[in-house]
Amino acid sequence: MAAGMIEYKDASPEVRAVYDDIMRTRQVDWINNFWKALTNDPASLMRTWESIKQIMAPGALDPLLKEMIYVAVSVTNQCGYCIASHTAAARKKGMTDAMFHELMAVVGMANETNRLAAGYQVPIDEQFK
Amino acid sequence: MAAGMIEYKDASPEVRAVYDDIMRTRQVDWINNFWKALTNDPASLMRTWESIKQIMAPGALDPLLKEMIYVAVSVTNQCGYCIASHTAAARKKGMTDAMFHELMAVVGMANETNRLAAGYQVPIDEQFK
Amino acid sequence: MAAGMIEYKDASPEVRAVYDDIMRTRQVDWINNFWKALTNDPASLMRTWESIKQIMAPGALDPLLKEMIYVAVSVTNQCGYCIASHTAAARKKGMTDAMFHELMAVVGMANETNRLAAGYQVPIDEQFK
Amino acid sequence: MAAGMIEYKDASPEVRAVYDDIMRTRQVDWINNFWKALTNDPASLMRTWESIKQIMAPGALDPLLKEMIYVAVSVTNQCGYCIASHTAAARKKGMTDAMFHELMAVVGMANETNRLAAGYQVPIDEQFK
Amino acid sequence: MAAGMIEYKDASPEVRAVYDDIMRTRQVDWINNFWKALTNDPASLMRTWESIKQIMAPGALDPLLKEMIYVAVSVTNQCGYCIASHTAAARKKGMTDAMFHELMAVVGMANETNRLAAGYQVPIDEQFK
Amino acid sequence: MAAGMIEYKDASPEVRAVYDDIMRTRQVDWINNFWKALTNDPASLMRTWESIKQIMAPGALDPLLKEMIYVAVSVTNQCGYCIASHTAAARKKGMTDAMFHELMAVVGMANETNRLAAGYQVPIDEQFK
Numbered sequence: 161m162a163a164g165m166i167e168y169k170d171a172s173p174e175v176r177a178v179y180d181d182i183m184r185t186r187q188v189d190w191i192n193n194f195w196k197a198l199t200n201d202p203a204s205l206m207r208t209w210e211s212i213k214q215i216m217a218p219g220a221l222d223p224l225l226k227e228m229i230y231v232a233v234s235v236t237n238q239c240g241y242c243i244a245s246h247t248a249a250a251r252k253k254g255m256t257d258a259m260f261h262e263l264m265a266v267v268g269m270a271n272e273t274n275r276l277a278a279g280y281q282v283p284i285d286e287q288f289k
Numbered sequence: 290m291a292a293g294m295i296e297y298k299d300a301s302p303e304v305r306a307v308y309d310d311i312m313r314t315r316q317v318d319w320i321n322n323f324w325k326a327l328t329n330d331p332a333s334l335m336r337t338w339e340s341i342k343q344i345m346a347p348g349a350l351d352p353l354l355k356e357m358i359y360v361a362v363s364v365t366n367q368c369g370y371c372i373a374s375h376t377a378a379a380r381k382k383g384m385t386d387a388m389f390h391e392l393m394a395v396v397g398m399a400n401e402t403n404r405l406a407a408g409y410q411v412p413i414d415e416q417f418k
Numbered sequence: 419m420a421a422g423m424i425e426y427k428d429a430s431p432e433v434r435a436v437y438d439d440i441m442r443t444r445q446v447d448w449i450n451n452f453w454k455a456l457t458n459d460p461a462s463l464m465r466t467w468e469s470i471k472q473i474m475a476p477g478a479l480d481p482l483l484k485e486m487i488y489v490a491v492s493v494t495n496q497c498g499y500c501i502a503s504h505t506a507a508a509r510k511k512g513m514t515d516a517m518f519h520e521l522m523a524v525v526g527m528a529n530e531t532n533r534l535a536a537g538y539q540v541p542i543d544e545q546f547k
Numbered sequence: 548m549a550a551g552m553i554e555y556k557d558a559s560p561e562v563r564a565v566y567d568d569i570m571r572t573r574q575v576d577w578i579n580n581f582w583k584a585l586t587n588d589p590a591s592l593m594r595t596w597e598s599i600k601q602i603m604a605p606g607a608l609d610p611l612l613k614e615m616i617y618v619a620v621s622v623t624n625q626c627g628y629c630i631a632s633h634t635a636a637a638r639k640k641g642m643t644d645a646m647f648h649e650l651m652a653v654v655g656m657a658n659e660t661n662r663l664a665a666g667y668q669v670p671i672d673e674q675f676k
Numbered sequence: 677m678a679a680g681m682i683e684y685k686d687a688s689p690e691v692r693a694v695y696d697d698i699m700r701t702r703q704v705d706w707i708n709n710f711w712k713a714l715t716n717d718p719a720s721l722m723r724t725w726e727s728i729k730q731i732m733a734p735g736a737l738d739p740l741l742k743e744m745i746y747v748a749v750s751v752t753n754q755c756g757y758c759i760a761s762h763t764a765a766a767r768k769k770g771m772t773d774a775m776f777h778e779l780m781a782v783v784g785m786a787n788e789t790n791r792l793a794a795g796y797q798v799p800i801d802e803q804f805k
Numbered sequence: 806m807a808a809g810m811i812e813y814k815d816a817s818p819e820v821r822a823v824y825d826d827i828m829r830t831r832q833v834d835w836i837n838n839f840w841k842a843l844t845n846d847p848a849s850l851m852r853t854w855e856s857i858k859q860i861m862a863p864g865a866l867d868p869l870l871k872e873m874i875y876v877a878v879s880v881t882n883q884c885g886y887c888i889a890s891h892t893a894a895a896r897k898k899g900m901t902d903a904m905f906h907e908l909m910a911v912v913g914m915a916n917e918t919n920r921l922a923a924g925y926q927v928p929i930d931e932q933f934k
Contacts (some may be wrong), residue, residue: 190416194402197409201519207856208402208526214852215394220387225354226395232358233399235666236365238496238754241406242399243665244417258349261717264666265344266355268724270362270371272659273323273337277370278630279622279651280326287319288373330648336730337655340723364537367625367883372536390846393537397853401530407501408493408522448932452918455925459777465598466784466918472594473910478903483870484911487877491915494881496754499922500915502933516865523860524871528878528887531839531853535886538842545835546889577803581789584796588906595789595913602781607774612741613782619745620786623752625883628793629786631804645736652731653742657749657758660710660724664757667713674706675760751924759923780924788917794888795880795909 165196175199178209185213192245224253232267294325304328307338314342321374353382361396423454433457436467443471450503482511490525552583562586565596572600579632611640619654681712691715694725701729708761740769748783810841820844823854830858837890869898877912 168179168191179191198205216226227250234242247260255263297308297320308320327334345355356379363371376389384392426437426449437449456463474484485508492500505518513521555566555578566578585592603613614637621629634647642650684695684707695707714721732742743766750758763776771779813824813836824836843850861871872895879887892905900908 192414192416193411194406194409197411198405200409200515201522203859204405204519204523207859208405211852211856212398212402214848215391215398219391220385221357221391221395225357226391228350228354229358229361229392229395230399231666232361233365233396234403235662236362237400237403238661238665239403239406240665240668241411241413242403243668244413246399247666247668248417256349257716261720262344262348262350262355263358264663264717265720266350266358267362267666268659268663269341269344270359270375271366271662272655273341274363274366274368274371274625275622275658276327276333276337276651276655277323277368278625278627279618279634279654280323280329281627281630281634282322282326282370284370284373285321287321288377329644330651332730333648333652336727340727343719343723360537364533367532367536369536369539372539376537376539386845390849393534393846394849396537397530397534400533401526403496404493404529405522405526407496407498408489408505408525410498410501410505450930450932451927452922452925455927456921458773458925459780461601462777462781462921465601466921469594469598470914470918472590473907473914477907478901479873479907479911483873484907486866486870487874487908487911488915490874490877491881491912492919494878495916495919497919497922499927499929500919502929504915506933514865520860520864520866520871521874524866524874525878527857527860528875528891529882531857532879532882532884532887534843534849534853535839535884538839538845540838540842540886542886542889543837545837546893579801579803580798581793581796584798585792587796587902588909591792591906591910595792599785599789602778602785606778607772608744608778608782612744613778615737615741616745616748616779616782617786619748620752620783621790623749624787624790626790626793628798628800629790631800633786635804643736649731649735649737649742650745653737653745654749656728656731657746657762658753660728661750661753661755661758663714663720663724664710664755667710667716669709669713669757671757671760672708675708675764747924751920754919754923756923756926759926763924763926780921783924784917784921787920788913790883791880791916792909792913794883794885795876795892795912797885797888797892 164200165193166199167196171199172202175202175205178205181213182209186249194241194245224250224255227253228255228259228263231263235264235267236271293329294322295328296325300328301331304331304334307334310342311338315378323370323374353379353384356382357384357388357392360392364393364396365400422458423451424457425454429457430460433460433463436463439471440467444507452499452503482508482513485511486513486517486521489521493522493525494529551587552580553586554583558586559589562589562592565592568600569596573636581628581632611637611642614640615642615646615650618650622651622654623658680716681709682715683712687715688718691718691721694721697729698725702765710757710761740766740771743769744771744775744779747779751780751783752787809845810838811844812841816844817847820847820850823850826858827854831894839886839890869895869900872898873900873904873908876908880909880912881916 168176182191182195183189198208216223227246230246231250234246297305311320311324312318327337345352356375359375360379363375426434440449440453441447456466474481485504488504489508492504555563569578569582570576585595603610614633617633618637621633684692698707698711699705714724732739743762746762747766750762813821827836827840828834843853861868872891875891876895879891
């Protein structure tokens with residue numbers, strides 16, 4: 161059975177504080193199902209949100225680029241929920257159609273050559289060590 | 290047995306033309322083992338190089354970003370050769386230590402939450418459809 | 419097209435014997451779709467059931483722990499059917515909400531650090547060899 | 548620590564019987580490390596060998612084709628040991644260089660389009676249901 | 677949001693030419709969703725179709741065998757769309773029920789022993805190097 | 806190039822504090838390469854250690870069970886470093902040979918049936934929803 165979704169109105173004060181922080185940080189006015197499910201384990205909700213908030217913040221890489229990397233991983237792993245949610249997030253952060261198409265092309269190609277390198281049992285070049 | 294590596298001096302004229310194009314396009318003066326192995330199947334060498342050349346060229350996404358996406362996929366797939374070669378390529382294109390660290394953090398986090406979303410059987414929100 | 423489901427009433431005597439054994443061993447009164455689909459290849463049904471019956475029996479590890487390991491693998495592989503069926507089986511064997519949450523946290527964390535170890539190209543310590 | 552390898556001379560009579568069967572079935576005069584490692588758990592050795600022997604026997608698909616499918620899966624999973632051993636086995640069963648190259652090309656392409664289908668969130672056509 | 681599907685009647689002349697080539701090459705009278713989605717990026721549609729057409733053509737391996745390898749990879753990767761479409765394609769090319777069952781058995785077994793080899797940390801035999 | 810390993814003597818006071826906490830918590834007198842590599846990004850070292858420390862602590866699941874789940878995930882992902890380090894950690898926490906063998910058997914079986922469920926396109930039973 162899928163985990164129950166914990167809505168804002170049913171949440172404890174400390175969970176509401178996390179929900180508020182998610183909405184404020186992401187500038188959205190609703191909470192998506194991932195967080196509502198994770199709230200079944202409040203410790204996990206808090207730890208995961210704190211980590212994501214820290215990791216996805218602007219830094220040496222800009223937030224859009226980070227979101228596209230998230231999509232690349234999710235597509236490689238065939239995670240349906242993650243593909244849908246992070247593609248939407250990337251679009252919200254400015255990913256155009258052209259950027260999305262190039263992202264998909266690179267992800268597809270990398271998955272292909274990853275297998276060619278493995279199948280041909282290619283030894284690592286000294287220059288890369 | 291690992292595939293034999295086809296060196297430039299042993300290559301046919303048409304393979305040499307590909308090797309030359311790889312070195313010119315990437316501004317390097319040597320050919321890494323991936324291509325030397327793939328040359329055992331010249332049709333595959335040519336098709337793969339043409340696709341990579343087209344996909345990795347500057348476009349809506351810049352080449353460094355594309356290279357980092359390549360690393361993200363390779364790390365997710367645990368492809369040792371690809372991690373080594375594309376991390377080196379990304380550094381050559383300007384990836385700093387700070388950028389690499391943030392890339393790793395996002396890739397790690399995405400792999401984690403991909404499984405949380407699957408394990409909690411989170412349904413896709415209407416807003417993402 | 420999804421494989422047809424072979425119901426008990428339509429099954430051959432030898433398949434019915436396997437179905438009976440599954441229900442008796444698992445103390446359930448119905449057969450889930452995985453087995454009904456696999457029955458399209460009776461040899462595979464029998465071999466798979468015999469292997470699972472042997473592997474999942476009480477031994478050095480107790481059945482609940484084995485079921486949770488099954489969930490961990492299924493979540494890592496993003497197998498929707500397997501996550502649903504083995505999570506239900508684990509709950510039936512006594513997995514509480516708290517145990518499920520810790521299981522998910524470990525699975526998520528392991529998937530994250532698996533990529534950090536690969537991405538940082540960490541060499542295996544002599545002490546672990 | 549890697550599992551110890553159990554050599555023929557150190558094996559119990561029942562393990563020797565399995566080793567003999569492996570060599571006879573595969574028409575080889577030595578045992579590869581996979582089996583020597585698995586022998587640490589004799590029940591697993593026997594169950595695994597019986598399953599492989601049954602599955603890899605000639606049937607609706609010929610043994611060479613089955614061995615190439617084994618390679619395709621191993622390459623997709625990045626299993627170094629399995630790629631080396633099953634590529635060698637396929638060559639022994641008659642896989643030519645040309646066949647190997649086409650196998651790799653299909654495996655690479657399938658890994659690429661698997662991600663394009665996921666990333667573009669392509670719905671399954673009615674005709675395929 | 678899933679990519680929009682570009683129908684034949686709405687396609688540009690050059691995309692129609694690809695659609696026509698797909699239908700002619702595969703001897704079908706309709707276009708499946710994968711291509712309709714990929715058409716959002718015409719360059720990717722053309723590159724991908726040219727590669728697949730070249731790779732899946734009769735050669736050292738026959739088209740049915742190639743299609744079954746495609747299924748093996750798609751099943752290993754848990755790509756729902758790809759499993760549905762390539763299983764249908766393999767059946768159209770002559771895959772019988774018996775062949776499908778053996779294919780599944782090999783794919784399942786390979787995925788199992790890939791993990792046993794990794795978990796037991798089996799070193800590659802000298803004979804396979 | 807693999808990340809440099811940051812040794813205790815070369816570490817900053819705050820990194821030393823983490824190293825000390827790792828050794829104290831795990832009751833070991835050395836730091837393994839994973840942490841020495843991650844230290845190249847101190848923020849990541851601290852975040853990752855805090856999460857692991859929290860997640861792997863005794864709770865509803867005991868630490869040995871958690872370590873075995875870590876091994877199950879690492880084996881499924883073919884992460885060589887993680888398999889070596891977490892198998893060693895599990896043995897240190899009391900995993901016997903018999904337990905290890907059963908763990909491997911379950912992981913192998915789960916990886917097999919994950920693919921059978923996908924390949925037969927088995928629909929989720931109402932009872933599991």
